[in-house]
Amino acid sequence: MKECIAMLLAGGQGSRLYALTQNVAKPAVPFGGKYRIIDFPLSNCTNSGIDTVGVLTQYQPLELNDYIGNGQPWDLDRLVGGVHVLPPYQKASGSDWYLGTANAISQNIPFIDRYDPEYVLILSGDHIYKMDYSIMLNQHKETNADCTIAVLRVPMDEASRFGIMNADENGVIYEFEEKPKHPKSDLASMGIYIFTWKELRKYLLADDANPDSSHDFGKNIIPTMLSDGKKLCCYTFDGYWKDVGTIDSLWEANMDLIDPNRPFDIWDQNFKIYSRNDAYPPHYISDKASVENSLICEGCRVSGKVDFSVLFSGAVVEEGAVVQSSILMPGAVVKKGSVVSFSIVAQNSVIEENVHFGQLPEEVEDRSQWGVTVVGPNLTVGKGAIVKAKAMLYDNVKEGEVKC
Amino acid sequence: MLKKKAMGIIFANMHDNAVSEMTQKRSMASLPFGGRYRMIDFYLSGLTDAGISQIAVITKSNYQSLMDHIESGRSWDLARRKGITILPPYAYTNADSNSAYHGRIAALFGIMDYLEHATAETVVMMDADHVCTLDIEDMIEKHYNNNADVSIACTDPDYDPDNLKNCVSLKEDDTGRVIDIMINRCSEGYSQSINVFVIERKLLLSLIADAMAHMNVIFERDILLANIESLRIQAYHHKGYVKRITSLKTYFEANMDLIDPATVDALFLPRPIYTKVHDSPPTRYGLSCSVSNSVVADGCTVEGTVENSVLFRGVEIEEGAVVRNCILMQDTKVMSGVVLENVIADKSVVFTANQYMKSTENYPLYVKKRTIV
Numbered sequence: 001m002k003e004c005i006a007m008l009l010a011g012g013q014g015s016r017l018y019a020l021t022q023n024v025a026k027p028a029v030p031f032g033g034k035y036r037i038i039d040f041p042l043s044n045c046t047n048s049g050i051d052t053v054g055v056l057t058q059y060q061p062l063e064l065n066d067y068i069g070n071g072q073p074w075d076l077d078r079l080v081g082g083v084h085v086l087p088p089y090q091k092a093s094g095s096d097w098y099l100g101t102a103n104a105i106s107q108n109i110p111f112i113d114r115y116d117p118e119y120v121l122i123l124s125g126d127h128i129y130k131m132d133y134s135i136m137l138n139q140h141k142e143t144n145a146d147c148t149i150a151v152l153r154v155p156m157d158e159a160s161r162f163g164i165m166n167a168d169e170n171g172v173i174y175e176f177e178e179k180p181k182h183p184k185s186d187l188a189s190m191g192i193y194i195f196t197w198k199e200l201r202k203y204l205l206a207d208d209a210n211p212d213s214s215h216d217f218g219k220n221i222i223p224t225m226l227s228d229g230k231k232l233c234c235y236t237f238d239g240y241w242k243d244v245g246t247i248d249s250l251w252e253a254n255m256d257l258i259d260p261n262r263p264f265d266i267w268d269q270n271f272k273i274y275s276r277n278d279a280y281p282p283h284y285i286s287d288k289a290s291v292e293n294s295l296i297c298e299g300c301r302v303s304g305k306v307d308f309s310v311l312f313s314g315a316v317v318e319e320g321a322v323v324q325s326s327i328l329m330p331g332a333v334v335k336k337g338s339v340v341s342f343s344i345v346a347q348n349s350v351i352e353e354n355v356h357f358g359q360l361p362e363e364v365e366d367r368s369q370w371g372v373t374v375v376g377p378n379l380t381v382g383k384g385a386i387v388k389a390k391a392m393l394y395d396n397v398k399e400g401e402v403k404c
Numbered sequence: 405m406l407k408k409k410a411m412g413i414i415f416a417n418m419h420d421n422a423v424s425e426m427t428q429k430r431s432m433a434s435l436p437f438g439g440r441y442r443m444i445d446f447y448l449s450g451l452t453d454a455g456i457s458q459i460a461v462i463t464k465s466n467y468q469s470l471m472d473h474i475e476s477g478r479s480w481d482l483a484r485r486k487g488i489t490i491l492p493p494y495a496y497t498n499a500d501s502n503s504a505y506h507g508r509i510a511a512l513f514g515i516m517d518y519l520e521h522a523t524a525e526t527v528v529m530m531d532a533d534h535v536c537t538l539d540i541e542d543m544i545e546k547h548y549n550n551n552a553d554v555s556i557a558c559t560d561p562d563y564d565p566d567n568l569k570n571c572v573s574l575k576e577d578d579t580g581r582v583i584d585i586m587i588n589r590c591s592e593g594y595s596q597s598i599n600v601f602v603i604e605r606k607l608l609l610s611l612i613a614d615a616m617a618h619m620n621v622i623f624e625r626d627i628l629l630a631n632i633e634s635l636r637i638q639a640y641h642h643k644g645y646v647k648r649i650t651s652l653k654t655y656f657e658a659n660m661d662l663i664d665p666a667t668v669d670a671l672f673l674p675r676p677i678y679t680k681v682h683d684s685p686p687t688r689y690g691l692s693c694s695v696s697n698s699v700v701a702d703g704c705t706v707e708g709t710v711e712n713s714v715l716f717r718g719v720e721i722e723e724g725a726v727v728r729n730c731i732l733m734q735d736t737k738v739m740s741g742v743v744l745e746n747v748i749a750d751k752s753v754v755f756t757a758n759q760y761m762k763s764t765e766n767y768p769l770y771v772k773k774r775t776i777v
Contacts, residue, residue, distance in 0.1 A: 034702070260690070267703075273683070278676075280672075281668055281671075281672045281699075282438065282439035282699045283701075284668065284700075285696060285698050286696070290694075292689060298702050301665065310686075
């Protein structure tokens with residue numbers, strides 16, 4: 001028996017990451033030089049003493065399954081518990097894809113019941129943050145709540161983009177509004193819930209039986225529990241938290257790591273972020289290189305200019321190339337004379353010589369046309385090509401081609 | 405895949421006195437190298453690559469750092485049913501002796517039980533004192549094809565008199581059979597041993613038992629040279645980068661060699677070299693930093709100037725500090741205003757603000773672990 005187990009929702013397609021999630025699920029997208037997005041919730045579990053995690057997968061799970069493996073990098077290879085990948089499966093009475101966040105959990109009631117937990121922590125695999133869930137669990141126990149929802153204070157003018165919790169002075173929620181036009185509070189749901197399992201179990205079964213439900217925690221389970229008068233409490237989190245569901249937010253969150261004010265600290269030895277490591281030698285900075293304000297990982301080779309950028313393991317910047325305000329994912333190569341600005345170059349893609357990839361904001365007349373330029377994984381951008389700001393490349397670019 | 409089952413034996417302490425400054429509290433096998441490695445990583449990764457998982461690491465003294473490094477062996481995929489075993493010295497428990505064994509023969513005699521119970525037919529013995537990426541599978545295959553009794557890995561000779569101490573030189577005939585062996589000397593026509601041997605386990609057992617009965621102690625002299633007529637001893641030439649660690653100076657040179665990407669390719673392209681995972685975050689370069697011609701591991705923070713240097717994991721260089729031709733081991737901290745040239749700093753050394761420390765290239769200055777300068 002386990003006191004609390006975690007269920008990590010990692011099945012989302014992440015369609016707003018476009019080319020980056022063509023072949024991988026969003027939680028497997030590389031982040032922060034040597035991590036993948038899922039490393040953050042998994043490491044949080046490890047650092048919070050939660051040793052049993054079910055990872056619910058559905059969309060393009062191959063790479064994610066491989067990455068999680070037996071869970072050893074997160075110390076989640078346990079005799080009892082540990083990490084388990086849970087895809088949808090066929091049952092005697094038919095089979096279904098996961099129809100919603102709540103349905104994904106309810107299809108796995110037998111898994112949860114095996115551990116007979118008192119509490120279940122629901123997490124999503126697309127957020128970057130460090131959080132000790134054990135503090136939230138303590139509050140959940142102290143308040144005797146049926147459900148505790150982690151919330152973050154957001155600027156009032158942005159509150160209408162979030163699920164907003166309206167709570168009394170004791171943090172007891174009396175109303176939940178999904179993306180309200182006129183928000184009454186600034187407490188945004190982070191998509192992290194702790195439920196008392198026997199309560200949640202009842203609601204999941206009832207929700208499953210309801211054909212009109214969209215089987216979603218935010219849309220169905222939480223409102224129903226509220227209207228039934230169950231005790232739902234807020235847990236206010238005041239650290240760094242970022243939903244990296246869009247190209248812009250993914251780029252920003254990476255850049256936050258090189259912000260000299262360090263809004264997000266991954267260097268804290270007492271709260272390490274763990275990841276599956278490749279065996280690369282240390283990185284090499286040549287005598288032709290110039291590197292400033294950047295993150296560089298093992299296996300990189302830099303002979304060009306790198307400024308305000310994040311270079312993942314094994315990235316290469318050749319002599320005379322410039323990489324500025326950009327992200328080079330594992331194995332990305334920028335060849336001689338190319339300039340990469342405000343861009344994301346995905347895994348193993350190659351920018352051939354003298355390419356102009358992405359643009360600086362001041363190079364674009366109409367600012368609304370400016371944005372981060374992206375090339376998906378395993379592609380080649382041919383010699384001398386010009387790729388304009390905000391382009392999203394799914395295919396190779398020919399030599400000398402101009403892409404908008 | 406290997407034709408017969410093989411196992412590895414690593415002699416962790418065989419060459420500790422070559423770099424006695426650095427082996428005060430560690431063995432040669434656990435000597436930090438190249439930003440994130442220990443010497444033994446090249447050998448363990450090579451064995452793993454050849455599909456060998458049963459490995460005995462024979463230790464004599466100072467083996468805590470080695471145990472700490474190897475842990476369960478998982479980093480090299482050696483945490484298996486018949487995986488890696490660290491064998492502490494037996495001789496300490498022997499009433500007849502007040503010191504641990506001397507030499508390879510006594511060390512092997514100390515693990516006779518272990519060797520007798522092993523199921524592998526072929527044994528690879530290695531000393532972990534050379535920086536190189538050996539193809540062990542190829543070496544064993546050639547050993548079988550040559551019908552050799554013993555195969556010795558070797559490389560081109562280095563005539564530098566400073567590097568000849570304890571060096572084993574081999575002379576071969578046209579077929580690669582070894583016809584002469586010298587110690588502490590090298591002449592024209594000889595190649596130098598990398599201290600990696602392949603031998604059949606049964607043969608090794610009988611040779612060791614025989615040598616012990618005759619009070620012999622030196623493997624190369626009393627077993628190989630003494631039986632050079634009756635045993636077929638074959639040289640295996642390793643092409644590629646090899647550097648033997650014989651002194652602080654050669655240790656310094658071997659690390660500095662990594663600043664050339666061609667050396668890195670020679671050592672790391674043939675196969676991945678695994679090491680203990682530290683989960684260090686990426687290295688962060690600050691606004692005012694200037695870095696050139698350097699090799700840097702993960703987890704460092706660089707705000708100052710770094711030239712021609714090797715930085716291990718977790719090194720911190722503050723703004724205004726200058727580091728030239730240095731090897732800074734794990735968690736070295738260089739505060740603002742410090743100038744370092746030709747310095748080897750062992751783990752967790754702190755250079756406090758505005759210190760100045762300079763030596764010459766052929767005589768690098770060594771700073772002991774955890775020193776506060």
